[in-house]
Amino acid sequence: MSGRIPDTFIDELLARIDIxxxxxxxVQLKKAGRDWSARCPxxxxxxxxxxVSPNKQFYHCFGCGAHGSAIGFLMNYDRLEFPDAVEELxxxxxxxVPFEGGKAAPxxxxxELYELLDAxxxxxxRQLAASTSALDYFQRRGLDDAIVARFRLGYAPDAxxxxxSALGTNAQRIALLDKAGMFxxxxxxxxxxxxxxxxxxxxxxxxxxxxxxxGRILTQPAAKSAATDAGQASSAADPxxxxxxxxxxxxxxxxxxxxxTPLFHKGRELFGLWQVREAHAKIPRLIVxxxxxxxxxxxxxxxxxxxATLGTATTRDxxxxxxxxxxxxxxxxxxxxxxxxxxxxxxxxxxxxxxDGRQALFLFLPDGEDPDSLVRKEGLAGFEQRLKDAxxxxxxxxxxxxxxxxxxxxxxxxxxxxxxxxxxxxxxxxAFRDLMFEELERRSGAKTLPAKVASADAGKGDRASVRxxxxxxxxxAITLLVxxxxxxxTIEPPWQxxxxxQRGVALLVELIELGRARPELTTGALLEHFADRAEIxxxxxxxxxxxxxxxxxxxSEFADAMRQLERQTRHQRIEDLQARLGEGGLGEDEKDxxxxxLASRSQTPR
Numbered sequence: 001m002s003g004r005i006p007d008t009f010i011d012e013l014l015a016r017i018d019i020x021x022x023x024x025x026x027v028q029l030k031k032a033g034r035d036w037s038a039r040c041p042x043x044x045x046x047x048x049x050x051x052v053s054p055n056k057q058f059y060h061c062f063g064c065g066a067h068g069s070a071i072g073f074l075m076n077y078d079r080l081e082f083p084d085a086v087e088e089l090x091x092x093x094x095x096x097v098p099f100e101g102g103k104a105a106p107x108x109x110x111x112e113l114y115e116l117l118d119a120x121x122x123x124x125x126r127q128l129a130a131s132t133s134a135l136d137y138f139q140r141r142g143l144d145d146a147i148v149a150r151f152r153l154g155y156a157p158d159a160x161x162x163x164x165s166a167l168g169t170n171a172q173r174i175a176l177l178d179k180a181g182m183f184x185x186x187x188x189x190x191x192x193x194x195x196x197x198x199x200x201x202x203x204x205x206x207x208x209x210x211x212x213x214x215g216r217i218l219t220q221p222a223a224k225s226a227a228t229d230a231g232q233a234s235s236a237a238d239p240x241x242x243x244x245x246x247x248x249x250x251x252x253x254x255x256x257x258x259x260x261t262p263l264f265h266k267g268r269e270l271f272g273l274w275q276v277r278e279a280h281a282k283i284p285r286l287i288v289x290x291x292x293x294x295x296x297x298x299x300x301x302x303x304x305x306x307x308a309t310l311g312t313a314t315t316r317d318x319x320x321x322x323x324x325x326x327x328x329x330x331x332x333x334x335x336x337x338x339x340x341x342x343x344x345x346x347x348x349x350x351x352x353x354x355x356d357g358r359q360a361l362f363l364f365l366p367d368g369e370d371p372d373s374l375v376r377k378e379g380l381a382g383f384e385q386r387l388k389d390a391x392x393x394x395x396x397x398x399x400x401x402x403x404x405x406x407x408x409x410x411x412x413x414x415x416x417x418x419x420x421x422x423x424x425x426x427x428x429x430x431a432f433r434d435l436m437f438e439e440l441e442r443r444s445g446a447k448t449l450p451a452k453v454a455s456a457d458a459g460k461g462d463r464a465s466v467r468x469x470x471x472x473x474x475x476x477a478i479t480l481l482v483x484x485x486x487x488x489x490t491i492e493p494p495w496q497x498x499x500x501x502q503r504g505v506a507l508l509v510e511l512i513e514l515g516r517a518r519p520e521l522t523t524g525a526l527l528e529h530f531a532d533r534a535e536i537x538x539x540x541x542x543x544x545x546x547x548x549x550x551x552x553x554x555x556s557e558f559a560d561a562m563r564q565l566e567r568q569t570r571h572q573r574i575e576d577l578q579a580r581l582g583e584g585g586l587g588e589d590e591k592d593x594x595x596x597x598l599a600s601r602s603q604t605p606r
Contacts, residue, residue, distance in 0.1 A: 005083065005086055005097060005098070005099065005101065006098060006099075006378050007057075007518070007529055008096065008518065009095075009098055010071070010086070010525060010528055010529075011518050011520050011521055011522075012095070012520070013086065013089055013093060013095060014057060014069055014070060014089075014522055014525040015240070015520045015525070016093040017055075017057075017070050017089050017092065017524065018054065018057075019052060019054065019057045019058070019059060019069065019070040019073070020036055020052055020054050020522060021093075022070045022073060022074070022089070023036075023038075023052050023059060023070075023073055023521070024036075026041070026077055026078075027041050027050070027077075029052060031083070032046070032051070034053070034055065035052060035053045036051070036052040036054070036067050036444065037049075037050060037052070038052075039053050040051045040063055040064060040066065040324075042059040042061060042066045042076060042077075043063060043064040044430040047064050047065035049061055049062040049064075050066075051215050051544075052061075053523070056483060056523035056543065057069060057070065057523060057524035057525070057528065058522070058523045058524040058543055058544075059072075060540075060543070061074055061546075062497065063379060064117055066526075067540050067543070067544065068524070068527065068528075068540075069522075069524030069525060069527060069528050070089060070522075070601075071086060071528055072524075072525065072527075072528070072531075073087065074089065074269055075324070076324075076435040078197060079114060079206060079277060080207075080324055080325065081206065082206060083097075083515040086523050089392075090330065105595025110262065110263065112176055113176055113180050113262065113263055114209045114210070114211075114263070115179060116167060116173065116176055116177055116182075116262070117182075117202075117209070117210040117212075118209065118210050119167055119178055120163060120167060120180075120182060120204045120213070121154065121210045123150050123154075123162075123163060123166050123167065124154025124155055124156055124200040124213075125152060125153070125154040126154075126177070126203075127154060127155045127156065127157050127162070128148075128153065128154045128199075128200075131155045131157070131507070132192050133216065133218055134155035134199050137199055138153065138199065140170045140358065141293060141297070141299075141372075142297070142300070142376060143296065143300060144300065145302045146489065147296060147299060149227065150275055150278075150299070150446050151202070151272075151275060151296055151299075152202045152210075153199065153200065153201060153202075153296075154199070154200040154202070155198070155199055156193065156197065156198045156200050156215060157196070157197065157199060158196035158197035158219075159193065159196060160192040160193055160196065160198055161192060161193060161463040162193055162196070163177070163190065163193045164177070164183065164193055167323060167411055174191065175518060175543070178191055178466075179261065179262065180258075180261055180263065181194065181212065181258040181259045181260075181261045181264065182194055182195075182213075182258075184327070185537070194256070194258075194493060195213060195215040195256065196252075197217060197218050197219055198215030198216055198217050198256065199215065199216050199218060199298075200214070200215050201213065201214040201215070201216075201271070201292040202275040203257075203258070203264065203269060203271055204273075204275075205263070205274070206273060206274065206277070207267070207274075208274050208278075208299045209260075211264045211269070212257065212263070212264035212265040212269070212310075212457055213257070213258050213267075214255065214256070214257050214258075214260065214271070214292055215252075215255070215256045215257075215290070216254065216255055216309070217252060217254055217255075217256070224311055238363045242521060245461060255311070257310055257311050258308070264496065266309075266310040266311060266312050267312055267315040267317055267318070268315070268317040268318070268319065268321070269310055270307040270308065270309065270310075270321060270322070271292060271295055271307060271309075271310055272295040272296075272306055272307040272308060273307050273321070273325070275299060275304070276304060276305055276306070276307060276325070277325070278517070279293060279299075279304040279305075280304070280305070281590075283305060283325045283326040284305065284326060284328070285305050285326055285328040285329070285330060286302065286305050286307055286322050286325055286326055286328070286329050287305050287306045287307070287328070287329075287330045287332055287387070288306075288307055288308065288309065288314065288318075288322070288329065288330065288332060288346070289306055289307070289308050289332045289361075289369065289370075289371045290304075290308060290309070290332075290333070290342075291308060291333075291371075291372070292308060293307060293372045294306065294332075294370055294371040294372045295308045296308060296370055296372065297375055297376065298375055298383070299370040301375045301376075301379070301383070303375070303380065306371070306402075307322075308397035309547070312350075313342060313344075313345040313346070313350075314331070314345060314349045314350075315347035316349045316352065316473065318349065318352070319346075319350040319353045320353055321537045322350075323350075323353050323355075323358055327357055327359060327366065328358075328359045328361070329350070329358075329359070329360050329361070330360075330361045330362070330363055330374075330387060330577075331343055331346045331360065331362050331363070332363045332365065332366070332371055332389055333362070333363070333364060333371070334347075334364070334365055334367075335364040335365055335366060335367060336367065339364060339365070340400070341366070342363070343362050343396070343564065344400060346360075346362075347360070347362075347393060347396065348423070348497055350393070351423060351424075351427055352426045352427070352428070353428075354393070354427050354432055355428050355430060355432070356430040356431050356432050356517065358432075358590045359392070359393070359455055359587060360392075360393040361387075361390035361391060361392055362390060362392075362393070362396045363386055363389075363390040363391070364388060364391070365386075365495045371383070374386075382512075385491040391514065394436060397420070397423065398416075398420070398440070398443060400414050401416055401419045401420055401423075402443070407443065409443075413443070413444040413445050413446060414444070414446065416440070416444045417440060417444040417446040420440050421440070424437055424440065426434050427483045435477055437488075453605065463465060472565055472566075473540075473561055473565060474502055474504040474505055474508055475504060475564070476502070476557070476561055477508055477558060477561040477562070477565070478504060478507060478511060478539075478542060479542040480512070480554055480557060480561070481508070481511045481512065481515060481529075481558070482523060482539055482543050482556045483516075483523055483525060483554070484523075484541045484554055484558075485511070485514070485515040485522065485523065485525075485541075485544060485552070486515065486521070487554065487555060487558045488512045488513075488514070488516045488517070488520070489515065489516055489519060490555060490558065490559065491512065491559075491562055495509060495512065496566050496569045496570075497509075497562075497565035497566055498568045499569060499572070499573075500565065500566075500568060500572060501572065507535060511526075513530065514526070524545050527539060527540060531548075539547075549591055570597055573593075574594065574597050574598065577590060577593065577594040577597070578594070581594065
């Protein structure tokens with residue numbers, strides 16, 4: 001899927017979908033006045049604190065704070081990405097998802113790519129059943145038939161055109177298979193199978209569809225590079241079918257991944273995540289390892305929460321996907337220099353995702369061991385004990401930064417503070433960020449207020465005391481609009497209060513314009529519009545705050561707030577003009593304006 005889904009389509013979709021129906025298919029709801037309630041599906045609780053509002057088309061848990069629209073619920077409960085959640089609801093409503101620029105989303109090419117890659121998976125599985133050498137390989141690695149089937153493992157035969165002959169029955173299918181990364185190109189433009197004489201590991205997306213493959217070669221030549229022997233996956237093109245001798249002497253890298261394709265972006269995919277989600281209704285933790293066999297061996301040993309990155313370092317996209325599944329993520333790396341460098345890159349990727357309640361831990365393995373060998377040597381209990389002893393992110397971060405620093409000296413403490421501050425600045429606001437800065441202060445002795453707090457304190461001065469912030473009236477108006485976006489249609493532009501120098505006025509004006517432009521807007525749809533904005537947390541809090549009275553009372557309250565804001569705007573204008581009058585800077589037109597405003601104020605009841 002490419003392009004941006006228009007906001008107007010999201011509005012139409014959420015207007016057609018009843019959030020109660022969507023949630024009730026997955027969670028047992030009970031009627032509670034105007035709303036519905038249940039025990040929260042996102043955290044353990046004994047009494048119901050999870051509420052679904054059909055009027056607002058919005059859910060909220062007063063226990064853990066989970067909240068959102070029907071789209072957000074599917075993303076959190078079914079663990080779908082945003083486009084997939086939209087597509088799921090669109091199929092339910094009988095709609096096709098459009099893209100910006102007028103492109104419809106029947107996904108002709110994509111659907112055929114998925115079908116062909118699933119067919120390739122079936123082809124490789126059939127070939128495995130007929131290959132003694134491939135079956136022997138998996139048996140030597142200790143895999144049973146059930147785990148082979150669960151991960152859909154297969155074998156690519158030692159032929160240049162095995163897959164091409166089986167699935168490329170016409171020019172269109174050959175072109176699609178090439179687009180899916182299943183072919184390599186020869187010197188004369190010919191196409192031939194990318195994967196040959198390899199055991200095959202299908203890479204699945206979060207809906208269980210094959211999007212790519214990894215392959216490990218079976219006939220490994222005697223002389224290979226150290227990097228290849230270490231099992232690093234590669235997506236480099238091989239030399240192609242030149243001569244039989246060349247093919248025998250250079251069968252390609254030990255591990256080979258599909259190239260980047262319209263379906264496969266290795267920086268956003270995790271091998272084994274589909275199997276983890278199949279094994280757990282609620283994922284308790286995720287363990288990130290480096291190889292296909294590490295994942296599969298851990299699953300067979302009973303540790304069914306293992307996933308792997310695909311020949312790349314942990315990215316921020318990976319971090320977001322990991323924490324969307326669960327709150328506790330373990331990174332498992334070799335204990336050597338390369339492993340610790342990989343762990344540090346993972347740490348840098350997760351820091352911006354470390355909201356309160358999340359944990360990242362690091363497990364470093366003994367020399368010469370990987371998760372596959374270690375779990376076979378020590379068993380389930382031994383590996384679980386190593387996970388219990390894993391290093392928390394805070395300890396790893398401060399320990400690594402201080403490894404060549406003498407903290408007994410002032411210079412060393414200053415160096416630690418200098419190194420740590422920019423990293424800690426990436427942590428989202430919250431208790432964890434505050435505690436990390438406190439820990440840095442304890443270790444270094446340097447005052448280390450978060451930059452955001454420090455700048456806010458520095459900005460307080462005479463100006464703040466002259467004009468104290470007036471937030472309650474603006475907050476009340478914003479709250480009413482969030483809960484009943486249709487109120488925006490009750491007032492007509494221009495809105496003089498847009499010039500008020502008060503916190504939140506710009507957001508209020510934006511909400512009014514949004515509500516007038518999109519009359520069908522619900523609370524859930526409004527929050528989707530702000531999902532990637534800094535204001536989202538505040539708006540979600542306002543969405544569940546209680547306002548006394550019915551719809552008519554809210555309409556009256558909103559109209560009164562608008563009148564008061566207009567009055568404050570006139571008072572602000574009077575103050576500005578009077579200040580300039582004292583400096584002799586008013587023209588005749590402005591003097592007339594000031595006289596009119598003063599006369600109006602004297603006649604307006606306070």
